[in-house]
Amino acid sequence: MENKELVANALSKALDNELSVEDILPKIERPKDSKMGDLAFPTFILAKKFRKAPQQIAADVVEKIDQSSFDHVEAAGPYVNFFLDKSNFSEDVLSAVLEQKENYGQNEDGKGGNVTIDMSSPNIAKPISMGHLRSTVIGNSVAEILRKNGYNPIKDNHLGDWGTQFGKLITAYLMWGNEEDVKKDPINNLVKYYVKFHKIDKEQPELDDVARDWFRKLENGDEQATKLWKWFREVSLEAFGEIYDKLGITFDTYNGEAFYNDKLQDVVDSLQEKGLLSKSQGATIVDLQKYDLNPALILKSDGASLYITRDIATAIYRDKTYHPAMNLYVVGSEQTYYFKQLKAVLMEMGVPSAKNLHHIPFGLITVNGKKLSTRSGRIILLDEVLNESIAIAKKQIAEKNPDLPNKEEVAKEVGVGAIVFGDLKNEKINNIDFNLEDQLRFEGETGPYVQYARARAESILRKAGDIDFSNVDKKLNDAESWNVIKLLNDFPARVKMACDEFEPSVIAKYSLRLAKSFNKYYAHTKILDDDDQRDARLALVKSVSIVLKESLRLLGVKAPDEM
Ligand code: ARG
Known part of the structure; x- marks a missing residue:
């Protein structure tokens, strides 16, 4: 018998079955200080019922209780403290671990329910950052913890593989790019073009128009634009893959933002049907005043979709495909407000899993005091950090x-x-x-x-x-x-x-x-x-x-x- 049950049984008998074992079980506490016993039962919850001071109830219980299964039982103020029989306890615990082996601790609370976990999700053509590392390792651990609790986790890498930045990247590549360089060291070179674009477009704002044009072409399936985009995506994924391999982390799906392109019209139509859309300065929005949140911008005035448009499509897709018991997003705390908006829009749309959408935020990470940023050029590459760590470990060993x-x-x-x-x-x-x-x-x-x-x-x-x-x-x-x-x-x-x-x-x-x-x-x-x-x-x-x-x-x- 489990120790808590042992205690609950003995208590129930000592209380002349006034409380059942089931009533008692959730009330049993684990004292912080082992001087107060291994398990304890607070008696003040019985004071009203028995019309007695809790201290008196505790003393009476100790008087009556069958102590034979315990080392001893003590009253301490309004508590009955149980000191377990060490020999029996040790036999029980060690037998349980050795019989169940790595299954020890497994429970079925999750009843096999699917849980989608949005994790890692780096952006194509940019280095995977320490923030993405946090998302990757936290997401992976949360997935294993969920599995241990009887859930079925589905790890989805929501790659940032769509958006106006690809118009900029294509523009930059066509101006300064070199195929051989990209093949040799894809991420570093693509970032170089991107950084250069940002430097130069301050003086030549017309470059932004060129970039916008390229993104529009990409959206319309233009052959050259699509080919470049696919290539950037492929080489980036190869580079990310090396890091995932090093971490020993895998994903069930890599459904990046682009995966939802053909599902965006349905989102807009559905929002329209439900009467949730309105216009504001040419843009299309969902008003979220009811939630005390700023409006969610669904389409820009030129009709282009946004990050949130794709996330709404993503959540609906997950809902229909997996009927998830929970839909989790392991993303830095700087996006907390954003996920409130996302959840609010999905609630308004009546998406069933919306109420079980949880943002799992995390804080910033710096390495030896240095921050990470892509645009400033002071980049700490995750790969370098991992390699350095392995080198130090090698020396120690x-x-x-x-x-x-x-x-x-x-x-x-x-x-x-x-x-x-x-x-x-x-x-x-x-x-x-x-x-x-x-x-x-x-x-x-x-x-x-x-x-x-x-x-x-x-x-x-x-x-x-x-x-x-x-x-x-x-x-x-x-x-x-x-x-x-x-x-x-x-x-x-x-x-x-x-x-x-x-x-x-x-x-x-x-x-x-x-x-x-x-x-x-x-x-x-x-x-x-x-x-x-x-x-x-x-x-x-x-x-x-x-x-x-x-x-x-x-x-x-x-x-x-x-x-
Ligand atoms: N790619 C984004 C970034 O690097 C994170 C995406 C998080 N997931 C999501 N479904 N919005 O900031």
């Missing part, structure tokens, strides 16, 4: 473990893992400044620290040899193992919490706590000593390894067996 056979692979897992973990350990909304050296330390709140704790567990298990844990008595009751076991027991609840809050940092912080308590255990305990608790200790080590690896997997971080 060469010093720490020179005989490691697969150094290259491990350096990649540690270097990339450090960046991903360094991002995800922060609550999403916080701005973060990244110091690569810090994130790569083997001590402190880092990915490598967690990876290293797990590799240490694996190394102990290798030394111990093969053990069939199903027949092992897993009763441990010393203080150090107790902390580890309580944390292991906490994992399923953390998985739920991370899901409810769309917050990977819940898992990252949890993994740091578990790694830390395991390291303490390791320092204080002679795990491999040949006494009658040896296999029980190894069961704990194996359980820690399983849960640390699974936590890292939920974050999108690899767990090397040796490092």
Whole structure:
């Protein structure tokens, strides 16, 4: 029986079934301070019913309750505090982890419902930025967390592959472009043309007209314009793909903005039919006063569609294709207002999944204090950051473990893992400044620290040899193992919490706590000593390894067996 149920059962009996087990279960708390027990029940909720002071109720309950399944039960003010029987608890928790392995913590709350996750979504012909990195790694982790909670995530890369900027890019390429250069280093060269265009069009504003013409041609399917656009898209995707490969992240669909071009007229027609459109200074808008928001601009005065027009089409397409239980957008917090407008328009249109549209915002990221921007030219390329991180990891491994056979692979897992973990350990909304050296330390709140704790567990298990844990008595009751076991027991609840809050940092912080308590255990305990608790200790080590690896997997971080 689960501990909460054990407690609820005992309480219900002690209260002469005045409260049912189901009534009691949600009221049981987990005290922050373990001096207050492992689980606690507040009695003030019964004061009215029993017409007694809560302190008195707590004392009476302790008097009556059957304590045989617990270490002991205490009254403390208006609380009944339960101290679990360590041996039984340890047996339960370790058995659960070792039986369920990587499925430990899995629940079916999501009932298989589809969840669309709009993530990464970089812009074609521009470098993928650290902001897009955040969207990619947060989105990927949220997807895995959702899957662990019984949902079916659908990761969609909503590429910025349409818009007037392509008119500018085509214009710039035709003036200064060179095919060979683009083939060699696509993103850098395309950005160069784009930056040059922006410099020059200040003095030659007529260039803007040329660019507008090119975009119109592109919209009308002009052969030359389409060919260039396709090419820019293709080479950009190849460059992005290298980074996704390095991160080990895949997508289910790459339906960029352009994918919705043939669906925009339907959007406009439908808005029209529903009487939601009005004109303002020649432009076509949806009034959102009712939501206390500025109007959403649907068509410019020249009839051109906008970012939001394509996003409305996207949301409707997702709604019809997947009937999503939730439609999520992992996009920086600078677009918060925009997503409020988008949601409001979809609500007005009566799109069923609109009420379950959530923007998952996140803060800015800087690297060693430097900001990222495309136009100013001071660009920090994500690829460079990843490569540098891998290089530092390689150096560290060469010093720490020179005989490691697969150094290259491990350096990649540690270097990339450090960046991903360094991002995800922060609550999403916080701005973060990244110091690569810090994130790569083997001590402190880092990915490598967690990876290293797990590799240490694996190394102990290798030394111990093969053990069939199903027949092992897993009763441990010393203080150090107790902390580890309580944390292991906490994992399923953390998985739920991370899901409810769309917050990977819940898992990252949890993994740091578990790694830390395991390291303490390791320092204080002679795990491999040949006494009658040896296999029980190894069961704990194996359980820690399983849960640390699974936590890292939920974050999108690899767990090397040796490092
Ligand atoms: N491409 C956009 C940018 O880089 C992000 C797109 C986010 N997704 C969306 N459906 N609007 O800012």
